[in-house]
Structure formats: structure tokens, C-alpha cells
Amino acid sequence: MTKLGITIRALALMGGLAMTSMGHAVPQTSPSKPFPAGVDPSTPWYQECLRVAKVALPVQAPAPAASCKGAAYYDKIDQADVSAAEWGKVRACAAAANDDDVMVMLYANGLGVPRNLDVATHYACRAGGAAMEVKYRIEHLQALKTQPSARRYDQCDDATSGYMLGFCAKYAGQRANKTGNAYFDRLRRQLPPPQVAAFDQLLAATDAFAKARGDEMDYQGTIAAARAIKAVSIEKEWLREHVLAFEKGTFNLASPQQLPIADIELNRAYKAVMATPSTDQDKPDAIGDSTVTKADVRAAQRLWLKYRDAWVRFAALRYPAMPADGLSATLTQWRAAQLGKI
Numbered sequence: 001m002t003k004l005g006i007t008i009r010a011l012a013l014m015g016g017l018a019m020t021s022m023g024h025a026v027p028q029t030s031p032s033k034p035f036p037a038g039v040d041p042s043t044p045w046y047q048e049c050l051r052v053a054k055v056a057l058p059v060q061a062p063a064p065a066a067s068c069k070g071a072a073y074y075d076k077i078d079q080a081d082v083s084a085a086e087w088g089k090v091r092a093c094a095a096a097a098n099d100d101d102v103m104v105m106l107y108a109n110g111l112g113v114p115r116n117l118d119v120a121t122h123y124a125c126r127a128g129g130a131a132m133e134v135k136y137r138i139e140h141l142q143a144l145k146t147q148p149s150a151r152r153y154d155q156c157d158d159a160t161s162g163y164m165l166g167f168c169a170k171y172a173g174q175r176a177n178k179t180g181n182a183y184f185d186r187l188r189r190q191l192p193p194p195q196v197a198a199f200d201q202l203l204a205a206t207d208a209f210a211k212a213r214g215d216e217m218d219y220q221g222t223i224a225a226a227r228a229i230k231a232v233s234i235e236k237e238w239l240r241e242h243v244l245a246f247e248k249g250t251f252n253l254a255s256p257q258q259l260p261i262a263d264i265e266l267n268r269a270y271k272a273v274m275a276t277p278s279t280d281q282d283k284p285d286a287i288g289d290s291t292v293t294k295a296d297v298r299a300a301q302r303l304w305l306k307y308r309d310a311w312v313r314f315a316a317l318r319y320p321a322m323p324a325d326g327l328s329a330t331l332t333q334w335r336a337a338q339l340g341k342i
Helices: 003-021 044-052 084-096 100-109 117-127 131-146 162-190 193-215 224-247 256-274 294-318 324-340
Strands: none
Touching: 044 117, 044 131, 084 100, 100 117, 100 131, 117 131, 162 193, 162 224, 193 224, 193 294, 256 294, 256 324, 294 324
């Protein structure tokens, strides 16, 4: 398992502990999810939780276990054609699983149910989490009563904790992947066979390099997973944005004359990273005091070279008017900047 996978699992465990074992149980709307200690009960958002603690909750129809498979809210959040019946299945499954985060979003957005911000606030209080996170969510829901949002309310809008930031980054990446994959599928069907093969190689090389970029992130701190997931997503989004532009004939690239300079900067950045001594004698391969190792960077660099070459091969077939050295210079500058931040 990659470092990214380990960190996600660790954050999930940490998140569960944070919601069930921190602090006292006031205002308590769920015995298993008390609020953190140290919260001032006189604050308006806290008082709002007390007010909605006994709000009448709609009766939920029981959910057959079979219907709950794949009924997660985040699989449907950006879909405009979800039926009321489908939302009903999501709501029943969320109720059966005590998934308060999903219940907040259903009632805050009126998805399959009449919009009810008091019920949404009840579930937001019950969901628990970091004190500031809960505060921001309650205030956000209150603001919607007088300032309806043009976009859907999302529990990730007000995330502050490392656990939720990692969780939200994961799903943001998944949604971006769906968008990108749908576009790439449409494009692929338009390509002649030689270009299809080169495009498939580019997609595979992008996936491999993106995963390696995740391993180049320092895994210390509570937002480590979010930072790593974002690094992976950025590479895939970079590909989508540039293919979109190139398909329109827009080649906003570095000049071909910049390639030798970019190569020098890349080599300098790579050597600087690899020359950084470890601060832990038990981990001689570590880069400084981070969790990133020289082996991680070396592996990522090899995969970047394959990624760069795959880009150039595909571009030569698909965009013959594009200056190859301009594309190489742009890719090299991008990689040099990444190495400079390790």
C-alpha cells in the first residue's frame, strides 16, 4: 500500500476517535458523538445547536441492505438528473448508517425532501467534529435562511480538520476524475487508431506519475492526506486543461528557445533535492526532516521522463503545428517548480 493509502486509513481512524471520545456531551444530540471540550455554551452557534436538539425529525423508511450499495451522497453530488426516488434511497441508507453528514446535505439542499434548515442544522450538530468546523457549518446553515446559496451546500465547504480535509480532497479528486474521464472518453472516440495508442500511453503515464507525486508530499501533519491527494489531482487536471486548450488550437507554451534553460533548472533542482541530508540518522534516505525519501523522488523523476515523452509523442501526432520543444520546455519548467518545493 502506498503512503497515501496508509495516511487515509490513519486519518479515518483518527476521525472516528475524535468524534466519539473527545470532550463532554453538551449540546448532545447523539450519545456517540459528543461535542469537544472547551466550547463556550454561550456562543450563538452553540445555542443554535441547543435549540434544534429536539427538533422533530422526519420519519425515515427502513432501508433494505441491498439498496445501500453504492448509494453514497458524494457519488451523486454533481448530478442534476437524480430522481426523488434515488435520493430517497440515499436518505434511507444514510439514516440506517447514522451518516449525519449526508443527512445534513440532503435537508440543506432539499434533495428528495422539502428543504428544512432546522433539520439540517440538527444533523450538523449531531455530526460532531472539530469545534471550529461545527461552528462554521452552523453559521453557514443559518446564513442560508436569509441568503439562499446558488450552489449546493456541502459539508466540505467549511472543513477545517485534517480528517475532513483529507476526506474532502479525496472526493473532490474523484469528482474531477469523473469529469476528466468523461471528456477523455469522448475525445478518444474521435481519434484515429495511431493517435488512440499514443493517447492511451499518455493517460497511463499521467496516472503513474500522478501517483508518484503523491509520494513526494511530506506526510507529517494532519492535512498530509489532503496535500497528497491534491498533488495527484493537480497532475490529472493539468492534463485535462491542456488537452482542452490544444484541441481548440490554443498553444500557450514556453518558447522552444527556453528548453535548454529549463533543462538546466530542472537538473539543478533535482540535484539540490537529492543532496539534502536527512536530519534523522535512522532514516538516511529521508530528505531533511520530511517523510519524503530520495527513493521517492528518484522514482517520480523516472516516471516524469516517461510522462514527458508520452506527451511529446501524442502531441506530434495530434497537434503537428505545436512546437515540440515548446511543449517540452513547459513540462520541464513545471517539473522543476515541483522539485523546488520538496
